[in-house]
Amino acid sequence: MPILYTTKATATGGGRAGHAATEDGVLDVTLTVPKALGGDGATGTNPEQLFATGYSACFLGAMRFVAGQKKIKVPDDAKVTATVGIGPRDDGTGFGIEVSLLVDLPGVERSQAEELVAAAHIVCPYSHAMRTATEVDVSLA
Structure with a gap:
């Protein structure tokens, strides 16, 4: 890549x-x-707030990118709210995060909004990383 x-x-x-x-x-x-x-x-x-901020901004950007390709107008007051939770994993070996996104596209027809959200979820690198458990290179300085 x-x-x-x-x-x-x-x-x-x-x-x-x-x-x-x-x-x-x-x-x-x-x-x-x-x-x-x-x-x-x-x-x-805290890290969860930073992650929520980054994810919501990235997803909104991905949605605007997709909308531009499809010639769909995204309203200026569109917003994405990311909710990020942290808690112990069920396997007891550490912690995990849970993420949900709430997209508000005022004035956009529901079917069109659903299409944009689905496409943005494919395009957004945060969504991709969450969906595919992206490998992280960890090394010692």
């Missing part, structure tokens, strides 16, 4: 309670553990 864009982000500190930033400094966040996961509820973000 030819790579068109690459970015890097680094997390430091306690992982879920620490700091993360992209190498260009555009994204620079304090990480905190939500109360539901045993944290103190301090102001900050």
Whole structure:
């Protein structure tokens, strides 16, 4: 697969309670553990929020891409809401995530909206990774 864009982000500190930033400094966040996961509820973000933000934006972009190919107008107020949950896996060996997407396409006929959503779910790289359990290269520095 030819790579068109690459970015890097680094997390430091306690992982879920620490700091993360992209190498260009555009994204620079304090990480905190939500109360539901045993944290103190301090102001900050967490990996699930970042994943939900990225997935919703990517899916909306994929939908606009597909709509452009099909000459369908996506309204300016279209939105995608990603819900990301985390919990222990049934096999007891770690944690898993659960994701759902809610797409709002005001003014688009339902059958056309369903067609766009189905096609975007094929095109979106986040959807593809979730669906195919993409392999991740993990190495030690």
